[in-house]
Amino acid sequence: MTSTQRRKCQWEMALRACGFIVFRRLVGCFPPPDKIEFLLLQTSYGKHHWTPPKGHVDPGEDDLTTALRETKEEAGLGAEHLRVIDGFIHELHYEVRGKPKEVLYRLAELRDPGTAVTLSNEHQDYRWAKLEEACTLAQHEDMQETLRAAHRHVQAQQDKQ
Numbered sequence: 001m002t003s004t005q006r007r008k009c010q011w012e013m014a015l016r017a018c019g020f021i022v023f024r025r026l027v028g029c030f031p032p033p034d035k036i037e038f039l040l041l042q043t044s045y046g047k048h049h050w051t052p053p054k055g056h057v058d059p060g061e062d063d064l065t066t067a068l069r070e071t072k073e074e075a076g077l078g079a080e081h082l083r084v085i086d087g088f089i090h091e092l093h094y095e096v097r098g099k100p101k102e103v104l105y106r107l108a109e110l111r112d113p114g115t116a117v118t119l120s121n122e123h124q125d126y127r128w129a130k131l132e133e134a135c136t137l138a139q140h141e142d143m144q145e146t147l148r149a150a151h152r153h154v155q156a157q158q159d160k161q
């Protein structure tokens with residue numbers, strides 16, 4: 001299937017995308033109370049909006065495979081770089097050009113916080129952002145709530161340790 005056929009097929013189906021809220025924990029700098037930073041990517045097209053790595057589900061692909069593929073394609077981070085966090089899945093529903101779209105986000109920690117991010121031509125910039133900056137970049141309320149929920153989830157896990 002050519003990329004044009006793939007894109008047409010995706011538009012004919014319900015829009016569905018999957019991705020990862022990728023976070024890293026800063027190490028070695030004391031005290032900052034909040035060491036959690038989220039990865040956001042800025043598109044090189046359209047409104048240049050910021051989102052975590054994610055993208056459309058290919059025909060026959062399962063959600064986790066899509067999330068891993070897109071994170072590799074868009075940020076250069078593969079399964080070997082990530083620790084997928086159990087118990088966190090957030091599904092967002094919004095409209096894109098009049099069509100309903102659903103986006104499913106899982107949560108993953110960057111194992112080595114020093115790992116470099118490598119962008120594809122779909123994005124022009126990236127940021128490792130603390131929660132409030134990430135919410136400002138993300139703009140959309142549903143994404144902001146997802147980031148806050150991810151932050152709560154990571155902190156709750158930390159508190160248990």
Ligand SMILES: Nc1nc2c(ncn2[C@@H]2O[C@H](COP(=O)(O)OP(=O)(O)OP(=O)(O)OP(=O)(O)OC[C@H]3O[C@@H](n4cnc5c(=O)[nH]c(N)nc54)[C@H](O)[C@@H]3O)[C@@H](O)[C@H]2O)c(=O)[nH]1
Binds near residue numbers: 122
């Ligand atoms: N030239 C050009 N080309 C485009 C354009 N558009 C796509 N391409 C091509 O498609 C490829 C991307 O393919 P994938 O990577 O597989 O797909 P995704 O990762 O899914 O990426 P998208 O950008 O399609 O979709 P969203 O991020 O969902 O943004 C769509 C709208 O929704 C808003 N929005 C975003 N997030 C949230 C949220 O959390 N909450 C709420 N409420 N709203 C949100 C956002 O502000 C925006 O207005 C590119 O390579 C291009 O070739 C475009 O405008 N111009």
